[in-house]
Amino acid sequence: MVNDDAELVERIRGGAPDDFSEIVRRHQSHVFAILFRYERDHQRLEDLAQETFLKAWRGLGQFDGRAPFQHWLSKIAVRVALDHVRRQQRRRNEVALPELGDDALDWLHMDDGKNELETNQAREILEVALRELSPAERIVITLQEIEGRSVKEISALTGSSSVAVRVRAMRARAKLKKALEQLEKNDEQRKTRQAA
């Protein structure tokens, strides 16, 4: 059993491709944890995770071992997520998008939002509101505000400068706030129309 990832990668390059299953076993949870923020459907999430490992396999020759393997793999996963969000946005007008449930809408209408919010409701609300952001903004706000990563980490993962990450994060937060307010307004208008 090889403990070091870099050593394992060397073995795979040296002609032991089956050892890649050990790489998958070690890092699959980490890859799923990055990608599940961008895809709800389990089958599609699996496809994205598989795509990430396939890209890692194809690019194994470029892994230089200077940074930990997991960090290198995370960069690939973030890139796969970004491509996925871009594809989703292109299909936006072609597929029916989920609407918010009553519980989620009720929480949005509360003035202070002091009531506890279920994680699935939060996700439901964010999924709708985040559609208003560009793919790059969505990635940055997810990494920073939802995953809790630092600007430096996001910069390394996305290949953008720290300043660009900060600016994008601020812009994304402002847009998200606006999108949530718009959701509230739309629901109020809908209720008014129904009452009339």
Added chain:
Amino acid sequence: MNNEKLDKLLSAAHREAPPTPPADFEADVLRAIRRETPTPREGVSVFDQLNLLFPKIAWVAIFIICFCVAGEIVSSLNSPSLGDGMAELSDQWMFTGKGF
């Protein structure tokens, strides 16, 4: 929507646990890899490619050299040498009217 409410929403999303990968996930990945290219190789440079081609290039070079040497030998057998040609020319020069 105040900042506190937005933070609450984001922290609720943060608490969501990621799904567990299916048991056969690694087998699926390996199957997909087998359908793909063979073992990945490190970046191949021009020199690596030349090294790989070297035996072929060497054999072709040896063949060309041998062919030229053989051609030279055959042609020298059928025609007078350069030295003969020079001697013949100088003889003709000496015995013409333009000579000394």
